[in-house]
Amino acid sequence: MSEQRYSPSKTPEWWDYTSFDLDNPVAICGPVGPVEQLPLVAAIINNLKLDVRDGYFAGMDELWENGQAIPYEHDLCFRRIDMEWCFNLIRPDPH
Numbered sequence: 001m002s003e004q005r006y007s008p009s010k011t012p013e014w015w016d017y018t019s020f021d022l023d024n025p026v027a028i029c030g031p032v033g034p035v036e037q038l039p040l041v042a043a044i045i046n047n048l049k050l051d052v053r054d055g056y057f058a059g060m061d062e063l064w065e066n067g068q069a070i071p072y073e074h075d076l077c078f079r080r081i082d083m084e085w086c087f088n089l090i091r092p093d094p095h
Helices: 035-047 078-085
Strands: 026-029 055-058
Touching: 035 078
Parallel strands: 026 055
Antiparallel strands: none
């Protein structure tokens, strides 16, 4: 994905999915709690055969401890939970 950003159509002081340099931007806001719904997001994407390879996923901010993000192996690491409970469950080729 290009790092170039355009002026957002909805919120000029902030970016939104319309500011990405893509032909057909897809923005998906994953559940930020409860995370138990993440596999459902993957199932919906797979069942609808959505192509999200150029998608932008917005989710929960990572927890910080002692001035840095918690380790990937931590039980409360949202990066790990997102990968294991959602992203790794999405079929790479939607067709």
